[in-house]
Amino acid sequence: MLRLDTCESIVQTHRLREFQILGALQGQLPVPTPYWIDVDGTWLGYPGLIYEFCQGVSRPPQNGQISGPQQGYGEYYRKLLAPQFVNRLADLALASWDESLLTAFDIPRPASNEAALQGVNWWQRVWEEDRIKPVPLMTATAEWLRQNAPVTDRISILHGDYRSGNFLFDLESGDITALLDWELVRFGDRHEDLAYGLNPLYYTWSPEGVKLCGGFLPREEYLARYEARSGLKVDLARLEYYEIFTYWKSVVITLASSARCVVGRKTHQDILVGMSYMIAPTLFQLLCNAMRGKY
Amino acid sequence: MGPSMHVDFASLLRALEETIIPALPAFESLAVEQAHLMRLYLQRLDQQSEYFLHAKLHELKGWFRLLGELRTIAAGAFGSNAEEELLQKAAVLAAVELPSYQEVEQIVDALGELAEEYSRHLVLATHGEKTRGPIHKVLMEHAVNEATRERIWNKFMGFDADSQSLPTLESFFHSEV
Numbered sequence: 001m002l003r004l005d006t007c008e009s010i011v012q013t014h015r016l017r018e019f020q021i022l023g024a025l026q027g028q029l030p031v032p033t034p035y036w037i038d039v040d041g042t043w044l045g046y047p048g049l050i051y052e053f054c055q056g057v058s059r060p061p062q063n064g065q066i067s068g069p070q071q072g073y074g075e076y077y078r079k080l081l082a083p084q085f086v087n088r089l090a091d092l093a094l095a096s097w098d099e100s101l102l103t104a105f106d107i108p109r110p111a112s113n114e115a116a117l118q119g120v121n122w123w124q125r126v127w128e129e130d131r132i133k134p135v136p137l138m139t140a141t142a143e144w145l146r147q148n149a150p151v152t153d154r155i156s157i158l159h160g161d162y163r164s165g166n167f168l169f170d171l172e173s174g175d176i177t178a179l180l181d182w183e184l185v186r187f188g189d190r191h192e193d194l195a196y197g198l199n200p201l202y203y204t205w206s207p208e209g210v211k212l213c214g215g216f217l218p219r220e221e222y223l224a225r226y227e228a229r230s231g232l233k234v235d236l237a238r239l240e241y242y243e244i245f246t247y248w249k250s251v252v253i254t255l256a257s258s259a260r261c262v263v264g265r266k267t268h269q270d271i272l273v274g275m276s277y278m279i280a281p282t283l284f285q286l287l288c289n290a291m292r293g294k295y
Numbered sequence: 296m297g298p299s300m301h302v303d304f305a306s307l308l309r310a311l312e313e314t315i316i317p318a319l320p321a322f323e324s325l326a327v328e329q330a331h332l333m334r335l336y337l338q339r340l341d342q343q344s345e346y347f348l349h350a351k352l353h354e355l356k357g358w359f360r361l362l363g364e365l366r367t368i369a370a371g372a373f374g375s376n377a378e379e380e381l382l383q384k385a386a387v388l389a390a391v392e393l394p395s396y397q398e399v400e401q402i403v404d405a406l407g408e409l410a411e412e413y414s415r416h417l418v419l420a421t422h423g424e425k426t427r428g429p430i431h432k433v434l435m436e437h438a439v440n441e442a443t444r445e446r447i448w449n450k451f452m453g454f455d456a457d458s459q460s461l462p463t464l465e466s467f468f469h470s471e472v
Contacts, residue, residue, distance in 0.1 A: 132298050133404075134411035137438035140418045140431060200456060259298045262306055268314070270306035275452060277297045281445035282455045284296070288439050295431040 001032065004048035005041070008266035010258045010276060011161075012126070013183040015039060015047045016104040021157060021185045022051060024097040029088060030178050056168030056177035073164070073215065075207060080174030082216035083225065085167070088179060089197065090229035093156040093190035107187045108155060115188035116149035116241070122186075123249045130256035132263060135284075141248050141291060150238045152189040160184025162193050163202050164215045191235065194226060195242035199250065200286060201279065244294075247287035255280035296445045299400065304341035308334060345396035352393060359389045410437075443467070 005013055019037040026033060032051040038044045060077055073081060099107060108114035124142045131138075159166075159182060166181040197214040204215040213222045223234050258276035267273045316330050343350075362382065366374075417430050447467050450458050462470070 133296060134407040135296065135438070135441070136411050136414035136418075137434050139411070139415050140434050143418050201454075203456065255296065259302070263298055263302055265305070265309060270310045270314075274303060274306040275454075278449040278452050279454045281296060281442050281449060282457075284438065285442040285446060285457075288435060288442055292435065295427055 001053050002044075002048060002050050004044060005046040006267070008261050008264060010253055010261055010273060011184060012257075013047075014104065015049050015183075017185055018182045019049045019051075020102050020104050021182055024102060025092075025095060025157070028095045029091055030176055031182075032178055032180070054168055054178035054180075056170055058165055058168055058180075060171070072204075077169070077174055078206075078212070078216060081169060081176065084176045085164075085214065085216050086222055086225045087229045088167075088176060089159075089162055089193060090226050090232075092159060092162075092193065093230050093232060095157050097157065105187055108152070110152055110155045113149035113151050115152045115155060115192075116245070117146065118186070119188060119192065119245060119249070120145045120149065123252045127252045127256050130252070130260040132256065132259045135251075135255070137284075137288070137291070138248065138251065141244070141287065144291070144294060145241075145245055145248065148241060150189070150241050153235075154190070154232075155187050156190040156193075158186050158188045158190070158193045160186060160193070160196075162197055163199075189238065189242065190230075190232065191238045191242045192245065194223075194234065195239055195246045198222070198239075198243060199246050201250070201283065240290075244287070244290045247283055247290055250283045251280055251287060254283060296441050297449075300344055301341060304337060304344070308337050308341070311337070349393055352388065352391060355385060356389050359385045 003015065003018070005015065016037060016039050019034045022031050022034040025031045032054050034049060034051045036050045038048050041047045059072065060074060062074075106118070108118055120142060127138060127142070159179070161181055161184045162179075166179070167176050168178045168180065169176050198219065202214050204212050206212055210218055213219050216222065217225065223239075226232075227234055254276045258273050258280075261267050262270060262274045262277070311330060311334050316327070316334070319327050319330060321327065359382075362385075414430070414434060418434075443461070444467065446455055446458070447461050447464050449455070450461055455461070461467075
């Protein structure tokens with residue numbers, strides 16, 4: 001499988017990080033085996049990597065969607081996939097690595113707030129570079145995130161985009177066969193990945209009318225399963241911080257980078273990417289709701 | 296909040312020209328013709344979108360002028376209270392001179408950047424100071440207002456889980472001061 005950079009996408013990709021982390025996770029999580037990397041596009045024309053072809057589908061065949069977060073698994077597959085989805089996330093929080101093989105990463109120290117600050121710095125830079133229009137609350141939120149950056153008890157590998165649609169599963173058994181799309185991988189606080197999956201943007205509803213986080217489980221069940229599998233406590237204060245971070249980061253991606261990508265005519269999916277900035281107001285409203293009374 | 300409407304039109308046109316039309320088989324002549332007509336139609340909408348309200352107002356002024364002349368010729372032979380009421384409303388609108396879309400957009404962009412500059416100075420300069428609360432209160436009010444307008448604008452996309460709580464575009468704009 002060839003993963004090649006496009007002219008521009010809604011998130012900037014770092015192929016070497018993706019390559020190194022896939023190597024680090026071999027034997028720990030279901031991820032493709034990476035074979036070759038072309039960091040600067042010398043051989044492939046653009047930066048790219050080649051990894052193992054993995055069997056599986058990202059959605060049931062009756063769902064005609066090409067891409068997007070809510071894959072509409074249906075009740076049958078949801079029940080099979082939900083526990084695995086949360087378990088794999090918990091496993092990721094516990095995954096080990098050999099730092100000497102991860103030269104593309106700047107790994108933050110535990111027992112400090114470096115992990116949170118790295119995240120804020122990353123996405124604030126993207127905001128400053130990509131924004132089309134001014135949004136004063138984004139700057140104010142960045143400052144709040146910086147002032148309130150929590151201390152991390154342990155450093156974990158973070159997927160960065162852990163949601164439905166970013167894994168493959170076997171149609172017959174319902175087993176997850178590969179976790180994909182590691183282009184936003186970094187090291188940090190596990191609550192960041194956890195909060196990302198709780199984003200209301202990825203909610204679906206069960207036939208009984210129960211709200212399902214990530215399209216999989218009710219919030220309490222989602223968190224309880226995560227704790228049980230990982231043996232790591234969910235710190236609700238840190239989770240709330242990273243939920244705010246998630247909304248803010250998601251507004252950066254949808255309102256700034258997506259719009260920049262479309263304005264620059266750099267995508268082959270004009271309408272789909274254009275739809276991303278139409279999601280931004282909903283995310284921005286979530287950010288407003290979460291930030292109310294925080295000052 | 297989002298980019299201009301011309302960016303939306305450009306996206307639709309590019310998808311049509313570079314993805315959809317080249318993928319249509321030549322023997323599907325009806326589809327090919329419709330797609331090319333759609334391209335022309337979208338181009339027209341893009342070019343004229345800044346003038347939709349101008350066009351309607353121009354039409355109103357034309358009818359209003361004509362009626363004024365007809366009423367003069369009729370010299371009071373016809374008429375009703377409802378007619379008087381209608382003409383009074385029309386007179387108000389006929390007096391409106393719309394600015395150009397570009398002029399408004401330029402001022403909006405300039406105001407936004409100025410407000411951004413102000414808030415950066417204030418937010419970064421007031422760690423723990425008394426002014427922090429008021430600054431964030433006004434930023435929050437503005438943000439919610441922006442978010443509401445844009446959510447209503449994009450409601451048709453179906454992304455907003457809470458869209459039932461949103462007013463219509465018409466009632467939102469008419470309630471705004």
